[in-house]
Amino acid sequence: MTRATTQRRPGLSRRLPYLLLAPAVLLELLIHIVPMLVGIWMSFVKLTKFFIANWSAAPWAGFGNYRLAVDVDNAVGAGLLKSFGVTIAFSLITLAISWGLGMAAAVALQPPFRGRSVVRTLFLVPYALPAYAGILTWNFMLQRDTGAVNHVLVDNLGLTSDRPFWLIGGNALASLITVAVWKLWPFAFLTLMAGLQSIPRDIYEAASVDGAGSIRQWRNITLPSLRPVNLVLVLVLFLWTFSDFNTPYVLFGTGQPPAGDLITFHIYNASFLTWNFGSGAAMSVLLLIFLMIVTGAYLLITGRRSRRA
């Protein structure tokens, strides 16, 4: 009896962790790994409209799709490069503003006061709204003739005599950044607010006894204490912004302007407008490689710094 249990136990306990992990591994394979591998395969074949009904018949393209994507003398490559530049600018600006707003709001709402929870809730509203509904509302507000933005700027305040366009032409990038920040900053706020809760109040009290002002306190106490939070937050914000698809897709519809030509949307168009899914997949893989390099470099640099600290 006792021997039987001791014999059975090692086998079960060896297998149990794997059994418990199996569903997660299976889902991970299905949801992430397999589509990624299919995407990589697609990038090496000529998957045009002649073959989309029967993928297996698509001829091998080797690196042809990649060569096209990086050949900046060609319209396709040049378009991709331009879109990449727009996306970098868009991501960095959106990231900086979202983080700044989130930090400012989190610090401002740290000391208790009446109505604090109401304001906190209010700030989180954009995050709680369904993305499509929110962006669509922005689309209405940014219309040239009927939009609320021009109504306020031109009709009520009389700032310009000409009604500016917001969704086409040069202003499109500013509109896109505004909407993306509106959507993103509550997440930064929420994360930083949670981070602030773990900093004990007595450090601040000690600091003010020593005569440190609020800016000094922020720089020397708040910022270093939030470092672990910020490390994750900045990276996640960057990756989300860089691969944002919904915002340009819903905001611009089919008429996306060159100034708001974000790379994910660009790739979508390259695939779906010209029915060349092989070329689109090659661009996606290049995007993945770029983001992996950025992430790797980021982890390396931040990792080294904290070891030195």
Add this chain to the structure above:
Amino acid sequence: MGREPASGSRRRLDGTRESDVRLRSLVAAAAVSALGISLVACGGSDSGGSDGGSGGGDQTLTYWASNQGTSLDNDKEVLTPVLQKFTQETGIKVNLEVIGWNDLQTRIQTAITSGQSPDVVNIGNTWAASLQATEAFLPFDGDAMSAIGGKDKFVPTALATGGKEGTDPTSVPLYGLAYGLYYNKAMFAAAGLQPPKTWEEMVTAAQKLTIPAKKQWGMALAAGSYTENVHFAFINGAQNGADWFDAQGKPTFTSDGNVQGVLRYLDLMQKDKVANPSNAQYDNGTKSVNDFATKKVAMVINQNNADSSIVANGMKVGEYGVVPFPSPSGGKQVASHVAGINLSIFKNTKNKDAALKFVKYMTDAPTQTTLGKPFASLPVLKDAKPVFTTDAAEAAIFQEVYNKMSKPLPLVPAEDQFESTVGKAMNAMFAKIATGGTVSAEDVKTALKTAEDQVAASS
């Protein structure tokens, strides 16, 4: 770790190593999942609900209809009784979904790619050759054609849009459409103007009728709609005697006739200033038609299905007239492409016979007559009379344009790419003009060269 809750300073002093490892794995996990999401999101946005239960024995067809009426809901209202009648006659149920023009092509692509397709689908007839090339659609060969009533029932030019020349078509005509120049009779009379016969007359009239004080413009253009824009690129090029593809199916976008044709159309906003710059944001034809119907503009160029929207917005038959979209003097008399909607059956349908019955029903004379009015379409059947308007002169003009002044869009597999690349290029050029920039002939040529490269890259 500590027995007491770790204080901030303690953590920084003694916890660096451990929390750092934890932190880095957390960052890495977050990064990996975000990266994965980005690639998966790029891989394809599968629009849900593509299969509406085309399950075997219960004889239910899934039918994707295009937006022909004044709205998606209006289409549903119009089609529902027609489909109910079909169910009564045959016992076959039809699951209807109406899809807007901005989504239809992508939905069809997704359906082809995934194999999760409806049984029967409306297509823009200009896509016929491109969709035929995917081999996802049922060819109407001898048997299939006779099952839907034989090819002799159709107007030959309409049936010719069904696929590449010399092949079994993979679509058959459902609704015929043609462009016309709609004008507001009262505005023309007040200004002492006659309906224009040439492009120059049209521009002169439009300039006279552009009255900033009354916030009235000569014309409305769907200048942000790539599907509309590309039609005008085609028609204006054709008026100059230019073609967009050569005999081998290679793009010839940058020929002089095409460049000048595109520029002529852009100049309505740029040089002639007869269209509101806001039109650059009009991403479908309904918006420009609504401006006409609500009497904000004097003219609009649209296909004859505009009638339903014009009347729905309160303008009465008789308040507007129609003439063929004019060519410049000395140009070719091309006033439209052979426009229209075709009906296709997906090859992988499990209900082939039912689908054929349905196509026959939709293209038979009684159904055509029922739908001709609400969808304001021209008949695709021989010997049928237009029923979309009570204005006999209007009906005659559209019939004339459709039968004699229309040129088919190129029936080549790359046609759809021509539409998207050239149409999008026109969107961008209109946007540039609207926001104060200038577009020269050289700029047009560069834009068309880019479009040509894009098409060449994927063929």
